[in-house]
Amino acid sequence: MNTDTQINKRRDWREWQTYQAITPKTILFLLVAFVLLSWSGHNTEMDRAAVETSKAVLSAVGIGDSNVLNGVSKFGSQAFPIQFSARTELSRLEGVDLQHLPWFSYVEEGVSREYYVDTDSWTETKAEYLVEPVGYLKKVLWMMWETIEMGFWGTVISMMISLPLGILAARNYSPHPIVYQMARGLLSFHRSMPELIVALFLVLIYGFGPIAGVLALATHTSGVLGKFFADEIENAPKGPQMALSSAGANPLKVLRYAVFPHVLPAWIAYIQYIFERNIRTATVLGIVGAGGIGMELKGRWDLFDYSHVATILLIIFITVVVLEFFSQKLRNKTL
Amino acid sequence: MLIFDNVSRIYPDGTQAVKDVSVQLKQGEFCVLLGPSGAGKSTLMNMVNGLVEPTSGKIVLDGELLTKKNLQMIQRSISMIHQQLYLVPRLSVLHNVLTGILPLAGFWQCMVKSFPVKDQQRACELLSEVGLIEKHLMRRASELSGGQQQRVAIARAFMASPKVVLADEPVASLDPAMSRSVLNSLKEAAQTNGATVLCTLHQMDYALEFADRIIALRDGEVFFDGPPSDMDADLQRRLYEIEHENLETQHTPTVKPVKKPTQPHLVDIKEAVA
Numbered sequence: 001m002n003t004d005t006q007i008n009k010r011r012d013w014r015e016w017q018t019y020q021a022i023t024p025k026t027i028l029f030l031l032v033a034f035v036l037l038s039w040s041g042h043n044t045e046m047d048r049a050a051v052e053t054s055k056a057v058l059s060a061v062g063i064g065d066s067n068v069l070n071g072v073s074k075f076g077s078q079a080f081p082i083q084f085s086a087r088t089e090l091s092r093l094e095g096v097d098l099q100h101l102p103w104f105s106y107v108e109e110g111v112s113r114e115y116y117v118d119t120d121s122w123t124e125t126k127a128e129y130l131v132e133p134v135g136y137l138k139k140v141l142w143m144m145w146e147t148i149e150m151g152f153w154g155t156v157i158s159m160m161i162s163l164p165l166g167i168l169a170a171r172n173y174s175p176h177p178i179v180y181q182m183a184r185g186l187l188s189f190h191r192s193m194p195e196l197i198v199a200l201f202l203v204l205i206y207g208f209g210p211i212a213g214v215l216a217l218a219t220h221t222s223g224v225l226g227k228f229f230a231d232e233i234e235n236a237p238k239g240p241q242m243a244l245s246s247a248g249a250n251p252l253k254v255l256r257y258a259v260f261p262h263v264l265p266a267w268i269a270y271i272q273y274i275f276e277r278n279i280r281t282a283t284v285l286g287i288v289g290a291g292g293i294g295m296e297l298k299g300r301w302d303l304f305d306y307s308h309v310a311t312i313l314l315i316i317f318i319t320v321v322v323l324e325f326f327s328q329k330l331r332n333k334t335l
Numbered sequence: 336m337l338i339f340d341n342v343s344r345i346y347p348d349g350t351q352a353v354k355d356v357s358v359q360l361k362q363g364e365f366c367v368l369l370g371p372s373g374a375g376k377s378t379l380m381n382m383v384n385g386l387v388e389p390t391s392g393k394i395v396l397d398g399e400l401l402t403k404k405n406l407q408m409i410q411r412s413i414s415m416i417h418q419q420l421y422l423v424p425r426l427s428v429l430h431n432v433l434t435g436i437l438p439l440a441g442f443w444q445c446m447v448k449s450f451p452v453k454d455q456q457r458a459c460e461l462l463s464e465v466g467l468i469e470k471h472l473m474r475r476a477s478e479l480s481g482g483q484q485q486r487v488a489i490a491r492a493f494m495a496s497p498k499v500v501l502a503d504e505p506v507a508s509l510d511p512a513m514s515r516s517v518l519n520s521l522k523e524a525a526q527t528n529g530a531t532v533l534c535t536l537h538q539m540d541y542a543l544e545f546a547d548r549i550i551a552l553r554d555g556e557v558f559f560d561g562p563p564s565d566m567d568a569d570l571q572r573r574l575y576e577i578e579h580e581n582l583e584t585q586h587t588p589t590v591k592p593v594k595k596p597t598q599p600h601l602v603d604i605k606e607a608v609a
Binding site: 239240242243244246247248249250252253254256257258261262264265 | 384419422
């Protein structure tokens with residue numbers, strides 16, 4: 001009783017504790033943070049990155065020399081002009097009708113160089129080449145289309161996985177707490193496996209090609225999509241659900257009529273985002289042999305065909321921009 | 336028809352919300368529940384709906400005793416019109432009305448939203464009865480005005496051909512002219528469908544105008560029970576005045592729903608609402 005009155009005793013306003021922005025504690029915290037950041041930054045070579053980048057900038061304006069800038073200019077000089085045409089030795093092609101060549105293509109005389117290991121020498125022979133002006137561009141576009149298809153099927157399969165899992169992982173519609181925990185666990189397991197690593201394993205299992213890529217995309221994104229679905233179901237307004245269930249409708253019907261109409265716009269937005277993301281990721285998956293444009297990119301990169309690489313990068317860039325544009329339009333329409 | 340036999344309800348915190356209420360409602364009666372806030376109106380309604388269990392006494396609907404076991408069966412012959420409507424905003428008006436027969440409709444029919452023409456026509460009939468027109472049919476419920484939404488809720492309540500319709504302050508958020516016409520729709524719909532209506536109201540004049548019978552509750556007890564013509568000015572004054580003196584001792588009970596084992600998700604919803 002005595003202490004209570006002491007605590008509750010009113011103090012004169014001059015003695016009130018005011019707010020202090022900077023205290024010894026803040027200074028200590030900032031100091032520790034600085035030390036940790038410096039250590040971690042050194043580990044990740046952030047200091048070297050700063051030095052090299054500034055050297056590159058200086059060298060670009062004519063002061064000194066920089067490895068980074070040399071690298072950039074080396075790639076640039078080899079990447080341009082961008083390679084759109086395909087040039088194939090005629091003797092390697094079968095069934096080419098010289099009277100009826102494909103549109104705009106022509107035959108060109110050239111020199112074929114061959115390397116002999118035994119004598120360690122190059123021999124040059126005259127050869128004829130078939131040149132298709134946009135042959136390589138066509139090939140890259142076709143591969144890009146394949147990549148988009150991979151992204152599409154990855155999204156479709158991930159929807160098929162995440163829809164039932166999402167419902168089971170929604171606390172208020174899960175049939176049992178154990179099922180709920182299992183569904184949530186499965187979803188976070190899917191989410192926690194990066195596509196590239198899943199794709200590595202799937203390439204081992206299914207071999208090179210888009211199967212591995214599609215399944216890798218589906219596995220990872222079903223975890224993301226399922227969690228979104230479940231959270232949306234949990235956050236749907238309770239009133240209409242109560243109105244229907246207190247009239248005696250079973251949970252699945254309540255889900256269909258009081259929850260789905262509400263969550264549909266958000267779901268469509270999520271699915272769209274995942275689709276877009278899947279296409280972007282699918283371009284990379286080819287690097288581990290899981291199909292799509294990445295396989296061509298990796299192959300050309302290893303052969304130092306930088307002008308071909310430039311074509312691939314250009315097509316990827318254009319695709320992503322166009323995709324973003326259309327999905328933005330679609331989003332404005334659905335919401 | 337609907338019989339309350341010595342029904343009482345004491346909440347866990349000791350509040351006696353309803354005390355020995357014995358009332359018999361006749362078929363097709365439009366019965367208005369009056370009374371100050373905290374008089375036990377909502378508790379009485381929720382006991383019919385199965386959301387609250389009576390501590391003692393019996394509730395009999397059409398010769399069947401209301402118990403936990405046959406709750407789901409009985410719920411199908413009871414419809415509720417909520418104060419906040421609880422329509423599904425993004426669903427069309429037609430489908431909002433059709434949700435009234437979800438418990439009876441086939442599972443796959445529901446999943447693909449394909450209802451028999453017979454049911455759809457019934458929905459149209461009900462909608463036109465409450466004064467909506469064809470162009471409203473495919474609109475989203477959220478696009479309608481408050482009064483129109485209330486009419487949709489009424490149509491939904493009558494969709495399952497209920498024996499009893501419980502209306503919890505159906506006109507609380509409407510202006511007087513709209514309130515009157517909505518109550519009119521409700522009464523007409525009840526008459527054409529032969530349903531008993533138990534409707535809580537706060538406005539005495541609407542009660543006098545529309546009710547076949549007024550039941551006034553005060554401190555959980557029946558204060559008045561009879562036709563509106565017997566409700567004289569003195570009674571009206573006393574119904575609300577006495578409560579005024581008790582204001583300090585009165586406490587509002589917190590509604591705790593009965594746990595229903597057959598619908599596990601319902602419990603979560605109730606908790607979230609509370």
